[in-house]
Amino acid sequence: MRSTLAVVRTVALGRLREQPLRLVVTVLAVALGVALATAVYAINSGALSEFGLAARKLVGEADVVVRGARTGFDEDLFVRLLGDASVEEASPALEIELAPLGDHPPLAVLAVDPFRAAAVQRELVAGLGGELMALFRPASIALSAAAATELGVARGDEIQVRSGSGVQRLEVVQVLPAAAYPQRLGLMDIATAQWAFDRVGRINRIDLRLAGGVDVARFRTALEARLPPGVTTSGPAAERDRAANVTRAYRVNLNMLAMVALLTGAFLVFSTQALSVLRRRSSLALLRALGATRRQVEAALLAEGILLGAAGSAVGVLVGQAVAWLALARLGGDLGGGYLHAVAVVPRPEPTALLGFFLLGLVVTAAGAWVPAREAARAAPARALKAGDAEHAARRLRPAWPGLSLAALGAACALLPPVGGLPVFGYASVALLLFAGMLLVPATAAWLLGHVPGTRRAVVSVALAQLKGSAGQSAVSLAAIIVSFSLMVAMAIMVYSFRESFERWLGEVLPADLHMRVAQAADTAFWSAADQADIAALDGVRRVEFARQLSVYLEAGREPVQVIARRVSGESDFDGLPLVRGDLAAAPPGTARAWISEPVHDLYGLDVGHRFTLPLAGKAEMLTVAGIWRDYGRPGGAIVVDRDWYVATTGDGTASQGAIWLQPGARASDVEHAVRAEFPRGDALQVYTGGALKEMSLGYFDRAFAVTYLLEAVAVLIGLVGVSFAFGSQALARRAEFGMLRHVGMLRRQVVGMLAGEGVVLGLVGVLYGLVLGFLLSLVLVYVVNRQSFNWSIDLAVPWLQLGALSVVLVASAGVTAALSGRAATGTNALRAVREDW
Amino acid sequence: MKRLLHAMLLGAAAAVALAVGAAAQVDYPAVLPGVQVRLPADHGSHPGFRTEWWYVTGWLDADDGSTLGFQVTFFRTRPDIPQGNPSAFAPRQLVIAHVALSDPSHGGLRHDQRIARASHGLAGAEPADTDVWIGDWRLHREGDRYLARLDASGFGLDLVLERTQPPMLNGEGGFSRKGRLPSSASYYYSVPQLRVSGTVRRDGSSLRVRGTAWLDHEWSTALLEREAGGWDWIGINLDDGSALMAFRMRDREGGKLWAAATLRRPGADPVHFAPEDVDFLAGRRWTSPHTGIEYPVAFQVRAGAVTVDLEPLMDDQESDSRLTTGAVYWEGAVQALQSGTPVGKGYLELTGYGAPLALPGSGP
Amino acid sequence: MSSPDWVLKISGLVKRFQPDRPPVLDGIEFELRRGEYVAIMGESGVGKSTLLNLMAGLDRPDEGILSFYGQDLARLSDDAATRLRRHEMGFVFQAFHVLPYLTAADNVGLPLDLAGAPRPERDARVAAMLEAVGLAGHAGRFARELSGGEVQRVAIARALVHRPRLLLADEPTGNLDPRTAGQVLALLRAQVHAQGASGVLITHSRAAAETADRILVLDGRRLVPAGATA
Secondary structure (H helix, E strand, O other): OHHHHHHHHHHHHHHHHHOHHHHHHHHHHHHHHHHHHHHHHHHHHHHHHHHHHHHHHHHOOOOEEEEOOOOOEEOHHHHHHHOOOOEEEEEEEEEEEEOEOOOOOOEEEEEEOHHHHOOOOHHHHHOOHHHHHHHHOOOEEEEOHHHHHHHOOOOOOEEEEEEEOEEEEEEEEEEOOOOOOOEOOEEEEHHHHHHHOOOOOEEOEEEEEEOOOOOHHHHHHHHHHHOOOOOEEEOHHHHHHHHHHOOHHHHHHHHHHHHHHHHHHHHHHHHHHHHHHHHOHHHHHHHHHOOOOHHHHHHHHHHHHHHHHHHHHHHHHHHHHHHHHHHHHHHOOOOOOOOOOEOOOOOOOOHHHHHHHHHHHHHHHHHHHHHHHHHHHHOOHHHHOOOOHHHHHHHOOOOOHHHHHHHHHHHHHOOOOOEOOEOHHHHHHHHHHHHHHHHHHHHHHHHHHHOOOOOOOHHHHHHHHHHHHOHHHHHHHHHHHHHHHHHHHHHHHHHHHHHHHHHHHHHHHOOOOEEEEOOOOOOOEOEOHHHHHHHHOOOOEEEEEEEEEEEEOOOOOOOOEEEEEEOOOOOHHHHOOOEEEEOOOOOOOOOOEEEEEHHHHHHHOOOOOOEEEEEEOOEEEEEEEEEEEOOOOOOOOEEEEEHHHHHHHHOOOOEOEEEEEEOOOOOHHHHHHHHHHOOOOHHHOEEEEHHHHHHHHHHHHHHHHHHHHHHHHHHHHHHHHHHHHHHHHHHHHOHHHHHHHHHOOOOHHHHHHHHHHHHHHHHHHHHHHHHHHHHHHHHHHHHHHHHHHHOOOOOOOOOHHHHHHHHHHHHHHHHHHHHHHHHHHOOHHHHHHOOOOO | OOOHHHHHHHHHHHHHHHHHOOOOOOOOOOOOOOOOOOOOHHHOOOOOOOEEEEEEEEEEEEOOOOEEEEEEEEEEEOOOOOOOOOOOOOOOOEEEEEEEEEEOOOOEEEEEEEEEEOOOOOEEEOOOOOEEEEOOEEEEEEOOEEEEEEEOOOEEEEEEEEOOOOOEEOOEOOEEEOOOOOOOEEEEEEEEEEEEEEEEEEOOEEEEEEEEEEEEEEEEOOOOOOOEEEEEEEEEEEOOOOEEEEEEEEEOOOOEEEEEEEEEOOOOOOEEEOHHHEEEEEOOEEEOOOOOOEEEOOEEEEEOOEEEEEEEOOOOOEEEEOOOOOEEEEEEEEEEEEOOEEEEEEEEEEOOOOOOOOOOOOOO | OOOOOEEEEEEEEEEOOOOOOOOOEEEEEEEEEOOOEEEEEOOOOOOHHHHHHHHOOOOOOOEEEEEEOOEEHHHOOHHHHHHHHHHHEEEEOOOOOOOOOOEHHHHHHHHHHHHOOOHHHHHHHHHHHHHHOOOHHHOOOEHHHOOHHHHHHHHHHHHHOOOOOEEEEEOOOOOOOHHHHHHHHHHHHHHHHHOOOEEEEEEOOHHHHOOOOEEEEEEOOEEEEOOOOO
């Protein structure tokens, strides 16, 4: 034991003295990976725990939540349920999304009977304090602290929201304490809401508390059978998950980034350790010769890796927590993505999670250190003492079969379906392919270098010979950059593909000159039939199409689906429905047709020709799927139905949105003004030209992915730093060689040039490899991870220009880095180095 | 009128409405002198008035030999909100119920309460006859009997209260003044000497009980004067079949602002006493360990020539409803004595000892 | 070039590494005649390697003249000195410094490659040189596959393949066993003479030095003939 410690001291401390800067950077690389992973987790869990908290407060003491579509169901159901012997308390509610005028996001409102809600959403109602009865006053609302902050109002102020095409004023009678509810929410009396928003007689939610001893599952099953079409039940757990689902897609992106960072860090550790061990083979062999056992040497090297990992992970965990805190404080739980509407999420450090990330960093680092440690310890001392053996050792990393098997496994994983709606196997596939890629680097690099044509120019041929001769070591030094670059390529292709598809899609779904909606929240904001006629009669309007969007529950426990009632004419200029399958042809008489978005196809297993029932206005309507269209706007799915059919079926002639085609010569801005002038607070209507809407959407897209680009760049930078260290250490190790070359007549600049050449060739190999690997990974991201996360398809598109430019920059950087390390290694000292023994 | 007490919690509600808009949204009928209470028509609810309550208190002898006090109250209030809302949920009327059991073996008061808007038949107060309910809590009249059934948490009452005497109109034919301003008044009648039988459930076991109770029915729009700080009230069933109701409105210094009493000998017409003929003389004091409030729990009450001493069934009959209604008060079973000899049993209500009470409709 | 008799002429050479310390070399006088093979002996640390660096134009003296065929090495630029070495000098090192990733032939051909020799001539001379050092059959083998003595033969071949006028050998047998060392030294001497070059052999071994035509001892910062101090 003591002798092992001595060996550890000799090995690890010796190295620390020898290369302090490199150790610091390796530690930082590990720290970056761990920090990113920690930060992403902390941000997610902060946001999720806030969602969870909010959902818990909304679910409260309820055992079962009965929900209908937003348009709701007859409140009579509440009376019937209250009469059920199994039901102890029932709290009727109307959940609506209000559209505050001005630049505000939709405001979720829970309208309840506070007396009954007190038995369910106890904390929420208690938050009303002494003002419980104040809610009975007409047009009054209580706001959560977050909502009041966002709207910039205090108790006693007034807010204006859209109701129909008019304006409804609401008095803020109370602002709940922040502890009562963490997110933005309005609380109204159910009678007030029914009256103000034209929902008299209808509710869309009932919270049930069951009597003691009632089997909740059995009760729900029995209840489901009795509920009207479109009304479902869910339990408290599902209610909490529902909240988490909202941001899941966004978190996919963040998870990818964390993976990029952690893997880059891991491979940087691996390559640093591997190279460092290779360099020290002779001294390690000396230790062995002096009596250190194989196990001791291995332990010493492993201990060294663990020390590095511990330092890096500790820093990473702390930095990650700090970054998460800063990011959340500044940007909110979705990093500015706009999905969460909270005042502030304060991530509380979770000791177990932090310990987990610390250990993850440690394990990854130790694994990176273990492979070379084991190799070094196994080497026969006599052989290792000889010059040139380092490469021989690196060669052992070269067999192709482990990499090929992993790749096969990764490819197989890509074919598996999602697990619980998450692309678990997709991620596994990315990870496996990445590792396979790494394992195949030595063999591939050797093969590639073997195919570089020979030359007679001494400098070049020596450089090439050196590269070919040390392909194994080169491959190791390339690992970190290949990992980060290939992941960056994969991400870049995915994001670019998404952006291209998104842009094309925008062009297709915005066929009109002007697109308009009353407000983002369509629950209470709509145009009546008379309003629609007024708009259609405006000067300059050639054609106008209105649509009604409403949310409907197709299946219990799932997000609601958006039903869009609009005209489907079969005229491609007007329909703006980007079909991937099926057609827009007119329906055979007597059958109603529906065009479903891809998420509906994926989530509900519907396909062209299938028949399904759609609950509308309390009735189950039978529809046939006529086509599947691409939709990036509604991740929960959307179903287009013919508006005439919808109006005939439901009697609902209102419209939440519309599109205007102008008469020749009419100016879009004139018509826009005319529309706005038609309604009170017309300035708050959303009327845009197709182009402006497209521009806004793309701007939003780019902002959402800005963080992605930044973090990718950091990962690549770290990879480059890793490469420069690899070059640096190689150059140092080759000082004697350079000295000899200078002796035999190689100019200093020739030596530097030779190194730069080596750098360029290596960079080229790395970049080529990274491009190919990244492309393969991007296939998995685009067709598996993306599809399974978002349930929509995107078309693969490669950003050649960006990738090309980036490749050139990387190759050049590799050359420059190598040249710089060469300059340092070819000074006068290098000449003396020929005298040093190895 | 004790019931004011509860009115207050409702009141808190309606007060908000008042505080905001100077102009009242609802035109409540006024309580006018000269208007008489007509029975049986007035047994039902009077939804136009701001507040109304049915208040039953009494003593029970259980078959296990223990003595209990009980109290069942149903309040109705009409919030001061505009009436145009077509929603069935519109809170045109609110109903509050309060039930309490004074149980010396338990060492304190068990109580529970409910509040609901009168909608969808789930809570309400019938205008035709006494019938008020929230969910399965209900008090209603069937001829000469009242039926009270309240299944509360931890205890429950299922009682039949039989009339042994005709109702007793308080004040001038049921017009009962509460202060120096004539507008501060209510319509008020009592039904004393009710014969009680039924069951009391406590902690899962049922007791058969018999006893005597007192019912008050009172409705009003404006009760308390601005200067009022609280009141003391008693309703005593005397053993000889007499009934004594007396109350005192206190000013903020504890002095007598107003007082009145009704005494009815068996078979005779009730005698009404003017403020100067009614005195409440505080006796022994008890400090609540729960709230620190000091209450006079023993009294000597004089109505004209009649004087009774009051001793509580137990000291701790304080109701702390601050969390739900904002009120802390003492309301409990008391024994009436004359020269140390028990002469009757009844209920005493003490309000405003912690902080001055505020009621809707108080003051101009 | 007037082709003087002197390959290398050193006079009054002073070299110090730190200004305030006594010089490492102080007033070295040395002449190397054409075709001469001289050994310079000395204990470790007396400045043998410094002297060799100065002779190779890899380092500059603080004082004195260092003339290679009449050219003052101290005045040459780094590039000029490098070209001079490329064409006129050959080196053999104690640690061989044979590139492990090149074949024996490519290692030997390195100076010719650097000088830009035409391919057929280069290949012919490499082959001839390998044969001369007894490695005719090892042309295609990598350095790591050769024994220590064989590697040093490759080094000797490399040092002489471009027919330098001066061969500088620094402890060429320091890493070899005595038997192999003897063979290598004999080969070195034979090849210097065979190629018509001059040579300076730096060694601390009396036995090695005795393979040279003349032995000088670096002692107390001066160069004196062997025996003068012994």
